[in-house]
Amino acid sequence: MKIAVLPGDGIGPEIISQAVKVLNALGESFEMETAPVGGAGYEAHGHPLPEGTLKLALEADAVLFGAVGDWKYDTLDRPLRPEQAILGLRKNLNLFANLRPAILYPELAGASTLKPEVVSGLDILIVRELTGDIYFGQPRGVRVCPDGPFMGSREGFDTMRYSEPEIRRIAHVAFQAAQKRGKRLTSVDKANVLETFQFWKDIVTEVAKEYPDVALDHMYVDNAAMQLVRAPKKFDVIVTGNMFGDILSDAAAMLTGSIGMLPSASLDANNKGLYEPSHGSAPDIAGKGIANPLATILSAAMMLRYSLNRAEQADRVEAAVKKVLAQGLRTSDIYEEGTTRVGTEEMGNAVVKALA
Amino acid sequence: MKIAVLPGDGIGPEIISQAVKVLNALGESFEMETAPVGGAGYEAHGHPLPEGTLKLALEADAVLFGAVGDWKYDTLDRPLRPEQAILGLRKNLNLFANLRPAILYPELAGASTLKPEVVSGLDILIVRELTGDIYFGQPRGVRVCPDGPFMGSREGFDTMRYSEPEIRRIAHVAFQAAQKRGKRLTSVDKANVLETFQFWKDIVTEVAKEYPDVALDHMYVDNAAMQLVRAPKKFDVIVTGNMFGDILSDAAAMLTGSIGMLPSASLDANNKGLYEPSHGSAPDIAGKGIANPLATILSAAMMLRYSLNRAEQADRVEAAVKKVLAQGLRTSDIYEEGTTRVGTEEMGNAVVKALA
Ligand SMILES: CC(C)[C@H](C(=O)O)[C@@H](O)C(=O)O
Ligand SMILES: CC(C)[C@H](C(=O)O)[C@@H](O)C(=O)O
DSSP states (O other): OEEEEEEESTTHHHHHHHHHHHHHTTSOOOEEEEOOOTHHHHHHHSSSSOHHHHHHHHHSSEEEEEEOOOGGGTTSOGGGSTHHHHHHHHHHTTOOEEEEEEEOOGGGGGGSSBOHHHHTTOEEEEEEEOSSGGGTOSSOEEEEOOSSTTTTSEEEEEEEEEEHHHHHHHHHHHHHHHHTTTSEEEEEEOTTTOHHHHHHHHHHHHHHTTOTTSEEEEEEHHHHHHHHHHOGGGOSEEEEOHHHHHHHHHHHHHHTTOGGGOEEEEEOTTSOEEEEESSOOOGGGTTTTOOOOHHHHHHHHHHHHHTSOOHHHHHHHHHHHHHHHHTTEEOGGGOOTTSEEOOHHHHHHHHHHHHO | OEEEEEEESTTHHHHHHHHHHHHHTTSOOOEEEEOOOTHHHHHHHSSSSOHHHHHHHHHSSEEEEEEOOOGGGTTSOGGGSTHHHHHHHHHHTTOOEEEEEEEOOGGGGGGSSBOHHHHTTOEEEEEEEOSSGGGTOSSOEEEEOOSSTTTTSEEEEEEEEEEHHHHHHHHHHHHHHHHTTTSEEEEEEOTTTOHHHHHHHHHHHHHHTTOTTSEEEEEEHHHHHHHHHHOGGGOSEEEEOHHHHHHHHHHHHHHTSOGGGOEEEEEOTTSOEEEEESSOOOGGGTTTTOOOOHHHHHHHHHHHHHTSOOHHHHHHHHHHHHHHHHTTEEOGGGOOTTSEEOOHHHHHHHHHHHHO
């Protein structure tokens, strides 16, 4: 089993090295190869997703990804900016299914900005389509407006598109995820306004016939944003498009107040995947040794489960993370009075120790 | 001054009649004319926005709108569904500027699902563009996919578009609103992915030169959704496109926990406007006399301020609403122990009394 390790920018390298340490402590031998990505890719090879990095990712069985981005790259042309590496990897590796759990660990209930009774025990899974929608739809660009009241002015434009097979395959992923959990699936759309999402809703409704054991409901995206704030525990699995999923999954993550704890998986049709923490590269705290490595370690656990077919090892890692939380160890982002503040390295070591 | 009164469906008629009562109690003579809209328009004339209703709205100086929608219309073809009336009015009346305050009244702080320290004193204004974006962009539809890996499959598609004049005029509205408030404006985009919103960001940055007294910052929509949950009080005015504004304004409204209190205004270039509560038609409680009329009464106050040029009367209505809250009167949606529960009619009467 070969793992492509892409640390990236900011706190990326620090948190990735803790996850690598945990993987190495499992007593299995994984082949791991590291390559630069994002700003680091640009520095090394003039491109956020250098050819060698893409090649490695394509060859590997799984990709462990840190984070990309730094203010110093903000002035680069868009195709050279760090986040283009993420979009490029998703597209080239066909990683169409993004799984983002939003879980509130009982020990961290106080970290949420929401009242404890609203979020305690929160455990939702957002399934976001990741290779279609307005993220990649052509045509797009800036042009002279060809019609309507503003004809002749400049305009920016993009195309939202979803084809039937794209909707079907993400719906299947979501229904199957729901079968393994609470058996409830909410499909989020904007069918009252968008043709794309009326079509989405129709196809998801068709796919539902194959999953009679899952209760499906449909919700408009604006209402979903409200219900996430009002009563997030009512959700089990949410499935939605790339754009709405971007917004809702970040909102859901923030409900927990501890985004430093949340992993993510982005899978292709054969369960090859890219695994990364839900948080960003946090350049403001990079190099200080205080970043929380747990989201990355939990992402490695998802990798063990989904791509490396090692569910037991995944369970071990997840149990070790719960154990260090129970021991009261906290990085700064989740620190509360009465707990023990530790750095990135110490936290990684504690997880390794807890594996035993 | 002529006001078109469009009660609509569900609780619409009940809450509108309280707002009309309050307007009539101001000692001015407004000409008001009522017409059916939404499901009521469909029942009366076979269309959610009957010709006569649109004509009345076009002729009037302002439109006071209740709410539309009921489950019983869910099976109608999309062009006949109640919400098409809203889209039709916005487009035909050129109501491009939607102003949605999210205010937490001190008396109602407990209603929020967020911790009091996170939301107490919340006062943000969302300026949402309302006649452009993917809501109206052509082409759109369902077709055979013309290219790419899914060529030949059916696909749904829509077009996101913003022209320079559309962005400029909403930016001006937002900067001017910020000038009258905390002088801070956050423009929300997705410039890292969408051409439309890179263009949006560029134009807003240009317009900013005319408002050196307003501090402008730019934020990606996914981050904005997170920051609304994490630290909503950091925002003053937010400006964004139609689609992102739909999602963020509902999330922001829900932060207060009392969406039954939140008004909205949708304005054209000459301050003609449509005024409606931020909440929906709530068919489940329609006809029971328990709906909260205050969002509609506060929408009428916005109408007095923006379209009817009667700022003093607007102040009077807003003060009266604060007074009834201070008196402890609450409809069911905002009821808490120790306050007095009242119905729709009683609440309207209390506001009229408080005007004196
Ligand atoms: C960096 C950006 C392109 C990306 C996205 O919008 O998908 C990010 O927000 C995410 O959610 O992974
Ligand atoms: C009913 C619907 C078309 C409308 C919208 O999406 O704009 C509503 O959600 C709103 O925000 O007024």
